[in-house]
Amino acid sequence: MPRSTLLIDCASAVIDAISLGDGPRPGEAVDVRLVEEESRENFACQARALEDDGRVRIALRLPHTLFDGRCHDIAAYSDFWEGPVSGKLLALDEHGHIIPDRSLEHRHGGYKGAVSFFDGALIRGWGLNEDAPGERISVALLIDNKKWSVSVADEFRRGLMQYGNGEGRCGFSHSVPDVILDGKAHVVSCIFVDTGEVLTDGIISIELGELRKFLYREIHWRIRRIQQYMDL
DSSP states (O other): OOOOOEEEETTEEEEEEEETTTSOOTTOEEEEEEEETTTTEEEEEEEEEEEETTEEEEEEEOOGGGOSSSOEEEEEEOTTSSSOEEEEEOOBOTTSOBOOOOTTTTTTOOEEEEEEEEOSSEEEEEEEETTSTTOOOEEEEEETTEEEEEEESOEEOGGGTTSGGGTTEEEEEEEOOGGGGSSSOEEEEEEETTTOOEEEEEEEEEOHHHHHHHHHHHHHHHHHHHHHHHHO
């Protein structure tokens, strides 16, 4: 029997090469324990067995906290197979290159920020460097740990007048790409470009059903607003 591997696709993963004789039956729920190799953090996941050409593939959803703009070596354990099944979650820039891990260099930096709004099509938030309040910093949008776009946090936010050197210009926004509408599970993340740190509430797990609800609510809200203006 060939050795199994953990194949990562977007925010999900598949463990392949488990024989029908040794593994779970198709459709059966499978308890899987994931371990992040560097931190040794454990995650309990319930996966599902799927039959594929006489073999069983184990499909599971990866923990959204792993999508933090860093690379992770992941090992999967279960009573259905011996030893770990390993895979690697990569963090890639827009050119397909590995994003350097700067988290240890900037652990004690003054970068602060948060994601404050997400509706499936737009994500907004704020960010600043408390050590240099007037500095304009950049925030990257990642889809499934791959950098998609970069925005400078210089938009005016009235509620943030106490920040950004008293000007309130520390907001940012990103348009969320249509790639998340492909029916797969995805994770949207926002990180500081300079430090690699994740913003507060900056990792958002997306299921297609929930995303449709977001978009339907937004469409209905806009239709109502248009009708109100037409009635004036």
